[in-house]
Structure formats: structure tokens, C-alpha cells
Amino acid sequence: MSERNRLRSIGTLVRINGIVPIRTQPFYLVSIIAQPLSFLFFIWIVSRGADLAYGLMGGMVLTMLSVGTGLQSDLTHYRHDMKFQDVVIASPVEAPIYIAGMALSELVYSLPALAVFVALFVYYGYATVSSVAILTGVLLLVWSFGSAFAFTLSTYFQDIRETWAFSPIFSLVLTVLPPVYYPISYLPAWAQIAARFSPTTYAAELVQGAVGLQPLTPTTAEIDWIVLVAFAAALFLIAAFKARWRDP
Amino acid sequence: MSSAIRTEHLSKIYPGSASRTPALADLTLDVPAGRVFGVIGRNGAGKTTFVRIAATQLELTSGRAEVLGYDVMTQARDVRVRIACVPQESRPLYFLNVEEVVYLYLKLRGLDHAEARRRTTEALDELSLTEYRRRPVQRLSGGLRRRTLCAMVLASDADVLFLDEPTTGLDPIARRQVWDAIRRATKEQRTILLTTHYLDEAEALSARLALFERGRLALSGTPEDLRARVRYPFRVTIQGAYSAEELTSYGRLTPIEGGALVFAREPEARELARRALERGQRVSMGPVTLEDIFLEVVGRAIDEETPPAEAEA
Known part of the structure; x- marks a missing residue:
């Protein structure tokens, strides 16, 4: 398949799984934004506006992670209920193209949510060249490793109901328990150590540091980037070698 | 005549199979290019396992399988650019309309807009789907959905088409329309591997047939060959x-x-x-009809259920 055809395939998957379903059912857009906005609202009320910035940063990380991990439900549904993955396997479309297209299509759903968060981000004066660059980099990494993780899992699930069992667990382990919506210093010492096993801790630390919510030394920032990139690379390698594109 | 699909001592045992019963056992088969090759057998006979291995969707356990000379395990990419498949029990994505199912599938395969549009129009016309082209799949009957899937792969540029029970649920008229489209595809020298429960369909369309029973090849050849062997x-x-x-x-x-x-x-x-x-x-x-041959070889009718112990595969 030529590069041009690969791009065409990716664009087609974005249209199939992103644009057409939204055209058919616009409430998909609302469902994506509901959870992060709920958290933001809750934090705004409880902190009387003081911790709004944490809610804002956390909301963006949660949105991107949800978009990534939410892919597992779609992929599992398409694989088992529609046999769409089998149709794709028996075609020139390679697995990385399928993942890229489907992951990008999920990103389409998140655009209104991101637009709201970006508008608030700018409105509250957090937008600087460096904060935007850091935020963009972090969010792309979170989305990409979330998507790779979701793809790998989807190839092991036998039914979409299994994804329903796992989704809340991922949300809890990756966005509620780790300090995505609050500073890590709020956690007791043992929990801070546990939080270090979650990649979103590093993502949150970087975005919170980028807007001045938390002091972030250059060394800590460097470590955070390295860990985040390593997580993403590890999950991509797992997807490349352990995901079941062809059934065993 | 060259081979489109060739297997040698192909076997498949599904991981986790408690009895280690092979879903396919020692299958050596040659599917000639440019014709319809029918695979018949009862539920659990191994038809879909064979299709899925040849279509690179399923790993084999032992032996080898080739499509157009390319090994399905080691040269899967070369195989995939040349094939298209309607899997058993597949459904078109429900939020697309009929035209989008066909057109977007062709775009997904890398065809440009003009070519995809031309082939879509032709395929919808051939399968009498033009009047439904704007109708969402979720509002179609089961038969129209299967016909849409058939239009999708028949419109493709693939050399080998795998149709796994493509006419299940279609009324007699719709079945005939799919048959006509399949016949037209073979005029373009494409190979079609067709699995079916309908013996009249297999007989009407297939230049050659294979009869599977309990994962094994019970009989293969032209319909005349099969008759000669009973x-x-x-x-x-x-x-x-x-x-x-x-x-x-x-x-x-x-x-x-x-x-x-x-x-x-x-x-x-x-x-x-x-x-x-x-x-x-x-x-x-x-x-004798194919059904008579089936009864004589297998000892049971094609629609007779396999006992649970045998149906594991």
C-alpha cells in the first residue's frame, strides 16, 4: 500500500468511526464531555473556584485518556459484533493504519470537549507558548498510549460487556486515584509512591507545572517526560507484539 | 489451471480446546483460480475455520496454506492486498447508509474517489440496491444487509473473494441476484471461495466443490466428479x-x-x-443431487445438528 493510500485509509476510518456516527447521533459529543466537565464543576463548587485550574488541567488529561481507552469498546464491538476487524484484516489495511485511523476518529469526538477546555484555558490566562507546547505534547502522549493500550486489550476481550467491566477501573486507576485533579502533595506518602506507577501522574505533574500550579524543577520535568515517553513506547511495543490482529 | 488457494496438510486446533479435537485435520486442497469454489458441510464441519485461515484472519496450527502463491502466515501482507471477505455473521456498520458501506469500504482499500464512486454505483445496481442507497443500514432487513455486504466485496478490486455463507437470510429473489453478481465476478477471472448451507446454491454456482465433515475433506471435485464417485x-x-x-x-x-x-x-x-x-x-x-451425495457421504442431512461433543470446533 502506498503512503497516499495509507493516508486515504486513515481518513476513511476517521469518517467511518468519527464523522458519520456523530452526524447520526450528536449526543456522542455530549457524553464525552460529561465526565470531565462534571469533575470541573464539582471542584469549582467545593473549592469555591480556588482549584479551578486543577479541574481544568485534569479535565484535559481525562478527556484525552478517555478518548484513548474508550477506543477499546468500539474496537471490541466492531471485532465481535460486526466482524468489521475481520473485513479489515482481509484487505490491504495494515494493523497500524487501523489503529491510527480508529484512534484519530475517537479524537474527533473529543474536539468539542477540548474546545471548551481550551477556551477556559485561554480565558483564565494560562496560555503561553511554553504551556501550550507542554500541554499539547502531554495530551498527545496520553491519547496515543491510551489508544495503544485500548487496542491491545480489545484484541483479548471476547465480548463488549468485558469492556464495560474494565472501563470504570481504568478511570479510577488512571485518573481519579493519581493526582490528576489535585497536587500530588495532597496524597499521603505511601499513596504518592503508588501514584508513581501511573503514567498520568507524570502527565499531570507536567501540565500542572506548565501553568505554575506546582513548582517543577527542570530535572523533575525531564524525568516526567522520559517516564511518559517510556510508558508510551512500552505500550506501543506491547501493541505491536502482543495484540492479536489475527486470531490465535 | 493455476491455483488461487492451496493447502497442504493444514490442521487447526483452537487454543483451549479441551478435547484437542481438530477443527481442521490434514486438509490438502487446491482451489483453481478464476472460478467459484464451493465449500459445503454441516455446522462445525470446519468451513469457516478454513476460510478464516486462508483470509489471514486466523492462525493455523500445522501444515501450510497459500493464496495466489503467497504463504498466509509468512506473507500475509501480500495475501491481504489481493483478497476481500464477507465473514460469517458479519453486519455492516449500522450508522452508515448502503452507499456509504460500499463506497467507504473501497476508499478504505485505497481506491480513489472517482473509482470508488464508479464501482459503488455499479455494484448497487447489480444487486438491485440502488433504491436503498441512502437508507441507513439499521433500517434494512437482514437480507438487505447481507446483500449490501456482498455488494461491498464484489465491488472491490480483490482477485480472491471469500464469501462465508453470504446468502443466509436472503429471500429466493435476492439470492438469485447475489448469484448473478457472483457469476459476473468470475467472468472477470476472479476466484470466489463460497461456503454455504444451501446445496442448490453450491451446485448452481460452483465449478468445483469440497465437502467438509468433522474438519476433514470428505470429497472434492466438480459436481460431475462427485456424482461419479457415489x-x-x-x-x-x-x-x-x-x-x-x-x-x-x-x-x-x-x-x-x-x-x-x-x-x-x-x-x-x-x-x-x-x-x-x-x-x-x-x-x-x-x-443425483448434491443433497443426495451429501447424505450418502456424510450419512446425515446438511441441516441436521452436530452432536454437542462434535460441535466444539
């Missing part, structure tokens, strides 16, 4: 009273409602038909 290649149906003892002397007797069905060799079949006519009985004679 003990009694002719069937004579007699309406009215008859002497079972007399009819048994001609061949194998199967009582039917209001008469008898006798499977016989050609001379005995002719003689029996002549005698029945002389007695003024209604009689019909012809070569």
Missing part, C-alpha cells in the same frame, strides 16, 4: 404403490410420501423408469 449416480422417483422387494433389486430404496425414491446406476435407473411407465405410474429420473 455408488448410485441416478435417482428415480416413483409415485404410487410399489413392491419394496422389487425396487430394492434396482438399487437403494428410500420411501417417500406417496411413493419411493430409488438410487441406482444408470442402466438400472433406466430400466426401472421404463417399467414404471409401462405400469402407468408417475416417474421421474435424473442424476
